[in-house]
Amino acid sequence: MDFSVLKTDAQGLIPVVAQDYYTNQVLMVAFMNEEAFKRTLETKQATYYSRSRESLWLKGETSGHFQEVKQVLVDCDNDTLVLKVIQKGPACHTGEQSCFHRAIDMETGELVEFKGGDSADVLKDVYNVIVDRKINPKE
Template sequence: MKKFSPKEIEKFIEKLDFSKIEGGIVPVIAQDYKTNQILMLAFANEEAVRQSLETGIVCYYSRSRKKLWKKGEESGHIQEIQQVFVDCYNDTILFKVKQKVAACHTGFYSCFHREYVNGEFKIDGKRIFDPDTVYKK
């Protein structure tokens, strides 16, 4: 798990451009560090980025709930940061992570488990866990 010093965190945050999306957020891609499989896309504000880099566990900002959301806080399916990348515009983050169990709340390893083929969505992969037994109602 990769953690950063307070000085490194501040230097990283200073370089990010939070101005392009209303609410001061940036897209964050989570990618499996071994297989390079894209796991999910979410968003982070400055505080979520700071917490992620301090703890080594990915934290996002929920646009619907308007609050920080530590991935896996309810399920235990955390994402441990292995590497951190930023795009050429400094407005998108890529975290290469070690994913515990699965990234998708529907029970699949990746949120990108539906392939569009011949006008329909086809499931690509298998459900790893039952969301009804993992998440509280």
């Protein structure tokens, strides 16, 4: 698929969601230009375009926290990508696994730390049900 299929903004950029391949946790959102897109597909290492530095940005080049790209999804409007990646180390420069490590408290409106949210929570729920069924068999 050629980059020209994608609808970019006025700067020739497209937003990209990086998502953990195993847990589906959203790790970060960044942008790609055509060169970043091509390099990502060729090298299978997530490469973005840094709007602040105005240059290509191989994720992990300085931190070692590379993203191995397993899948590239395209949305129905051809204007956004999702990369499903195996994240080496934390994705966020703060050292948090995900850049989305804060939430707005839905009651108070305050910004609070957010630790949950990967599908390990779902597995924990399943585990708890299994343990409960062992103690309280339903058969």
